[in-house]
Amino acid sequence: MLFLIIKRILLGFITLFIVSIITFVGTEVLPGDACTTYLERQAFGEQLEACYRRLGLNVPAYERYVSWALNAIQGDFGYSLSGEMPIKDVLGPRIKNSLVLASAAIFIGIPIALILGIITALWRDKLPDVAISTVTIFAMTIPEFISATLLILIIAIWLEWLPGIVIVPTDVSFLELLPNIILPVVAIAMIMTAHMARMVRSSVIQVMASEYVQMAILKGVPYWKMVFKHVLPNALLPAINVVALTIAWLLGGVVVTEVVFNYPGLGRLVIESISNRDLPTVQALAIILASIYVSINLLADLLTLMLNPRLKTLQIRK
Amino acid sequence: MKVDNIYKEEKKSAFAKLSEIIITMASRPSGLIGLSILVFHIILAFISPYIAPHDFKAIDPTLMLQAPSAEYWFGTDDLGRDVFTRTILGGRTALTITFFGSLIALLWGGLLGIFCGLVGGKIDDVVMRIVDAFLSIPWILAMLLIVSLLGTSTEVLIPALGFFYGKGIVRVARAATHDVIAKDFIVSARARGHSNFSIIWNEIIPNVRDAILVEGAMRWSWMLLGFSSLSFLGFGVSPPTPDWGLMISNARGLMSFAYWAVIAPIVGLSSLIIGINLTADAFAKALGIDRSTKAPV
Numbered sequence: 311m312l313f314l315i316i317k318r319i320l321l322g323f324i325t326l327f328i329v330s331i332i333t334f335v336g337t338e339v340l341p342g343d344a345c346t347t348y349l350e351r352q353a354f355g356e357q358l359e360a361c362y363r364r365l366g367l368n369v370p371a372y373e374r375y376v377s378w379a380l381n382a383i384q385g386d387f388g389y390s391l392s393g394e395m396p397i398k399d400v401l402g403p404r405i406k407n408s409l410v411l412a413s414a415a416i417f418i419g420i421p422i423a424l425i426l427g428i429i430t431a432l433w434r435d436k437l438p439d440v441a442i443s444t445v446t447i448f449a450m451t452i453p454e455f456i457s458a459t460l461l462i463l464i465i466a467i468w469l470e471w472l473p474g475i476v477i478v479p480t481d482v483s484f485l486e487l488l489p490n491i492i493l494p495v496v497a498i499a500m501i502m503t504a505h506m507a508r509m510v511r512s513s514v515i516q517v518m519a520s521e522y523v524q525m526a527i528l529k530g531v532p533y534w535k536m537v538f539k540h541v542l543p544n545a546l547l548p549a550i551n552v553v554a555l556t557i558a559w560l561l562g563g564v565v566v567t568e569v570v571f572n573y574p575g576l577g578r579l580v581i582e583s584i585s586n587r588d589l590p591t592v593q594a595l596a597i598i599l600a601s602i603y604v605s606i607n608l609l610a611d612l613l614t615l616m617l618n619p620r621l622k623t624l625q626i627r628k
Numbered sequence: 629m630k631v632d633n634i635y636k637e638e639k640k641s642a643f644a645k646l647s648e649i650i651i652t653m654a655s656r657p658s659g660l661i662g663l664s665i666l667v668f669h670i671i672l673a674f675i676s677p678y679i680a681p682h683d684f685k686a687i688d689p690t691l692m693l694q695a696p697s698a699e700y701w702f703g704t705d706d707l708g709r710d711v712f713t714r715t716i717l718g719g720r721t722a723l724t725i726t727f728f729g730s731l732i733a734l735l736w737g738g739l740l741g742i743f744c745g746l747v748g749g750k751i752d753d754v755v756m757r758i759v760d761a762f763l764s765i766p767w768i769l770a771m772l773l774i775v776s777l778l779g780t781s782t783e784v785l786i787p788a789l790g791f792f793y794g795k796g797i798v799r800v801a802r803a804a805t806h807d808v809i810a811k812d813f814i815v816s817a818r819a820r821g822h823s824n825f826s827i828i829w830n831e832i833i834p835n836v837r838d839a840i841l842v843e844g845a846m847r848w849s850w851m852l853l854g855f856s857s858l859s860f861l862g863f864g865v866s867p868p869t870p871d872w873g874l875m876i877s878n879a880r881g882l883m884s885f886a887y888w889a890v891i892a893p894i895v896g897l898s899s900l901i902i903g904i905n906l907t908a909d910a911f912a913k914a915l916g917i918d919r920s921t922k923a924p925v
Contacts (some may be wrong), residue, residue, distance in 0.1 A: 328761035336773050451905045452898050453853045455860045455873075459880055459890060467884045562768035566857050570880075581861060584772045596769055603764040 318611055322604045326597070330382070333596040334375050378593070387594035397594045400579070405598070408575035411491060412564060415499040416557065423503045423553075424546075427510025431545075432537065434515060442507070449504035454563040458497040458570040465493060475572040494571040502560050509552045510545070517545040547617055554610030561599055652914040653907070659914075662906025669900050673720040682710035684717050685868040696888050703888040705879055715892040717870040719900060725785055725865075726852045732790025733797055733851070734844040740794075741801025741840075742832055745809060746824060756802070762795045767854060775863045782865065789855060793847045800843040804836035838915045845908035849901055856897055872897040 381387070387397035426446070430439040449457070466474030472489050517523060518541055526536045565577030572578075576595065583591035653659040682700075688708035696703040702711035744752045762770070771792060778784045808814065809832070817827050858864035859873025867874060872893040879889035 324757060325761050325764055328758060329765055332761060332765070333773070336777065447905070448902065451849065451853075451901050453857055453860075453901070455857060455876065456894050456898060459876060459883070460894065463883055463887060463890065467887075561766040562857075565766070565768045566861065569861060580769055580772065584776050584863075587776075592769075592773070596765060596773075599766045599769060600761075600764045603766065607764075 314615070315612060318608060322608050325604055326600060329600040330379060330593075330597055331375075333593050334378070382594070382597060387590060387597075397591055400591065401576075401594065401598070404574065404576050404579050407573065408564060408568070408577065411494055411498065411568070411573065411575060414491065414495045415502060418495065419499040419503040419506065420553070422499075423506035424510055426503070426507040427549075428514055428537075428542070430507065430511045431514035431518065439511075443511075446504040446507050449500050450508070452501075454497060454501060454566045455570055457500060458494070458567050461493050461497055462570070491573070494567050494573055497567050497570075498560065498564060501563060502556060505556045505560075506549075506553050509556070510549050513549045513552075514541060514545040517541050520544075547614060550614050550617075551607075551610045554606045557606055561602065649911070649914045653910040656910060656913070658906050659910025662903050662908075662910055665899055665903030666907050669719050669723065669903060672716055673723045676716040676720055680713040680717060682713045684709065684713050684870045686710075695886075702892040703886065705875070705886070705889045706882055711875075711889050711892050714870040714875060715872075715896050718872040718875060718893060718896055721865060721869060721871045722852060722856065722897070722900065725782060726789065726848060726855055728786045729789035729793065729851050729855070730844055730848040732787060733792075733794035733847055734840065735794075736791070737794030737797025738801045738836075738840045738844075741798040741803075742805045742828055742836065744798070745802040745805025746828060746832065752802075755798075759795050759798050762792075767792065768857065771854060771858055772861075772863055775858065780864060780866055785855070785858075785864065789851050793851045793854070797840060797843050797847065801836060801840050804839040805832055808832060808835045839917060842908065842912040842915060842917050845904070845911050849904040849908060852897075852901055852904065 387401070426442055430442050433439050462474040465471050472492055474493070523536065523540055526540050531540070564575070565580050567573075568575045568577035569581055576599070579591070580595055582588075583595065650663070654663055686709060688704075690708065692704065692706060692708045694700055694704040694708075700710050700712065702715060705711055705714070740755065744755050771788070774788045774792065775784070778788065814827065814831055817831050822830075855864060856871075856873035859871050860877045862874075862877065864873055865871045867878075875893040876890055876897075879886065879893075883890045
C-alpha cells in the first residue's frame with residue numbers, strides 16, 4: 311500500500327521532469343532568442359552581449375537547464391522579459407484569479423453533474439434521460455469560445471442582465487466582482503458538468519446491471535435504499551478518476567474562456583507570453599499547468615485507493 | 629480443406645461490411661442525424677467553390693455590416709465581405725485540415741501503440757512515460773508552442789495537429805494490443821516463426837482496427853475543436869482564409885450591431901462538431917465498443 315503510493319508519487323515527478331525537458335527544448339528551438347526579441351533593432355554588439363550576460367544566455371543550454379530547474383523547484387522562475395518583474399510576482403495574482411474561476415465552476419458543476427447523472431441513469435431511455443442527455447451532448451461538444459460568445463450575445467447584449475466582459479480590477483470586493491464572473495463561470499461549468507454527468511450516468515448504469523444489485527432487488531430491498539446503499543457508493547468510486555481527468559483536460563478550456571471574457575487569469579497570460587515570445591514565462595506556465603494536471607490525477611488515484619478496500623491489495627493501474 | 633471453406637463463406641467483402649455498419653449506424657435516430665449532418669458538410673465542402681455567390685476576399689467599404697438581404701443572404705462583415713460565401717467556404721478549410729490531421733494521428737499513434745504493446749519491456753516503459761508527459765501539458769499550451777515555433781501555414785498545422793492528437797491514440801492502440809496479444813493465435817504465429825512485422829500486419833491489426841478507428845473518429849471532433857480554438861485565438865490559419873474560428877473572433881467585437889456575422893459561422897462550426905460527434909458515437913456503438921466511460925484525454 312505505502313509502496314504503491316510512493317511509486318505513484320515518483321511516477322508523477324518523472325512525468326514533470328520530462329515535461330520540463332520538453333518545454334525547455336521547445337522554447338530553446340524557437341526562432342530568435344529572448345535578447346533579440348527584447349532589443350529588436352539594437353540587437354548587436356555591446357548591448358546584445360550585455361543582455362546575454364544579464365539573462366545568463368551566454369552559458370551552454372544544459373547548464374542553463376540545471377540552474378533553471380534547481381531554482382524552479384524553490385519557486386523561483388527567474389524574470390519575465392516584458393515587465394522585467396520576477397515571474398513569481400506576475401504569476402501570483404493570475405493564479406489566484408484563475409483559481410477563483412475554476413473552483414467556482416467545480417463547486418457548481420460537481421453537484422449538478424451528480425444529480426443529472428443519477429437521474430439519467432435511473433430513468434434510462436425514458437423522457438428525463440433523453441431530454442437531459444440531448445442537452446449534455448450539445449453542451450459538451452460545442453467549443454468554449456462559441457458557448458461563451460453566445461452567452462455574451464444573449465445575456466449581456468440582448469437582455470443586458472450582466473456585463474459581457476470583466477472590466478473591474480479583480481481585487482475589488484467579492485460582491486462587486488460577482489456579477490462580472492457569473493458568465494465566465496457558467497461557460498466553464500457548462501461543458502465540465504456535461505462531461506461529468508455522462509460519466510456518472512454510465513457508471514451508475516454499469517453498477518445497476520451487476521449481479522449483487524439484481525440480488526438486492528430479488529431480496530426485496532426497497533428501491534431507494536438499494537440506490538443509496540448499494541449502487542451509488544460503488545458507482546461513484548470509479549467516477550472520481552474520470553472526473554479528475556476531465557477537470558485537468560478543461561485547463562485548456564479555461565484559457566479560451568478567459569480570453570473571451572478578458573479575464574486576467576493564467577489563461578490570458580499563456581496567450582500574452584506566447585505572443586510576446588516571453589519564453590521564461592512560457593516555461594514557468596508549462597511547468598505549473600502540468601503540475602496541476604499531475605497532482606489532480608495523483609489526488610484522484612490516492613482517493614480511489616483509500617476509499618476502495620479491494621484496490622489496497624491490487625496493483626494500481628499506471 | 630473443409631475448415632477453409634467455412635472460413636471463406638463467412639468472410640464478407642469490405643464493401644458489404646461497410647454498408648452493414650452504416651445501416652446499423654443509421655438505424656438509431658442520433659446516428660442518422662449525425663450521419664446526415666456530416667454528409668451534408670462533406671458535400672458542401674466539395675461543391676462550395678462552385679456555388680459561392682461572391683468572392684470570399686472581395687473587400688467593399690460601401691457594403692460594411694449590411695443586414696441579411698436577398699443579395700447577401702447572411703449579411704456582410706466589417707470589411708464588406710459576404711458572410712454566406714465565407715461560411716460555406718469555412719467548412720472546406722476546417723474539414724480538410726482536420727481530416728488529414730486525423731489520418732496522420734491514426735497512423736503514427738496506432739502503429740506506435742501496437743508496436744509498444746507488442747514489444748513491451750524497456751522501450752514500452754520509456755515511450756509511455758514520454759506520452760504521459762505530453763498528455764499532462766494542456767493541449768492549448770502545447771499547440772500554441774508548436775504553432776509559434778513553426779508558423780501557421782496549412783502544411784504546418786496538419787502535421788502539428790496530427791502529431792499532437794495522436795498521442796492519445798498510442799494509449800488506446802497499446803491497450804487493445806495487450807488484449808489480443810495473449811490469445812492463442814498470436815502465440816501460434818510466434819511458434820510458426822513469423823516476424824514481428826508479419827504478426828502486426830496479419831494478426832494484430834485486424835483485431836485492434838475497430839478500437840483504433842473509433843478512437844480516431846472521436847479525435848477528429850476534438851481536433852476540429854482544437855483547430856477552431858486556435859484560429860479563434862489568432863494562432864490558426866491566417867486571414868483572409870475563410871475560417872469559422874477566425875470569422876467568429878473578427879465579428880465578435882461588433883456583434884452588438886451585426887450579430888449575423890457571428891451567428892453564421894457559429895451555426896456552421898457547431899453543427900459540424902455535433903455531426904462528427906454523433907457519427908463517431910454511432911460508429912462506436914455499431915462496432916460494439918463502449919466509449920462512455922472514457923475521459924476526454
